[in-house]
Amino acid sequence: MQIDKKKEYNVNGYVYKNFTQLNREEIIQVWNWRNSPEIRRYFYNTDEIPLQSHFKFIYTLGRRNDVCYWLVIENDNPIGVMDLTDIKIHEERAEMGYYIIPDMLENGIGLNFVYTNLIFAFEKIGCKTILGGVHKDNRNARLLDEYLGFTLNENKESMGYNISPFMPLKIERDDFLKYSTKKNDIIAFVNYLKKE
């Protein structure tokens, strides 16, 4: 498992730009998205973050190895944010978080976005296990996560385990890569939804 913070990773038509490489304007954009109610309502920490704290947080990311954040860009336009937290390099394990920016919500990009985030984490970063926590009220994210192969994590590894509205999830690289072929095919996903 290896992360190059200076590198822009290209995966499936998306560019992953590390937060440590963002300019001032991009940092402020991220702060606005992160604080918008439709985004933060599904976070572990739903509080609004002051701009000064946000800048401080971004600054600390340069020397932290336990968390990593990327701006996800498609055709020069940002579409979301993806992060790995609680990174355990030697265990090849991390907790994944993501959100689509407010402007792109409800436009049908979720399947490809989450699928590509998993490909990025497993194939480019080298994670073996990814943990997650999905808000119980976030039906769309729950359906997506389940479709892509996340299962309920019975162990207390995920941060979401002890936070009441969250379901702790887990997905293994070998399982995902074995069954992931064309998982971002929107027709297959819609057929899956209709069976639910």
Next chain:
Amino acid sequence: MELENFIKNFANQFDDTDESEIKANTEYHELEEWSSLTAMCVIALVKTQYGKTVTGREIKNCKTVMDLFEIVASK
């Protein structure tokens, strides 16, 4: 590709919204039932029924069902 047929197919992607609510000038993002999942159903519909690909950004940029019809028809 006919507008009337497109509107009917579009309306079929909703479970709770009455078909009569969907017209050419309907601003679909404003519909109560509109969600990312409906958007995915519309993308899948365009692919299966019309053999064309509409992107999430195009779904976002269109306001009305007519706007979307015109994008799909132009492909």
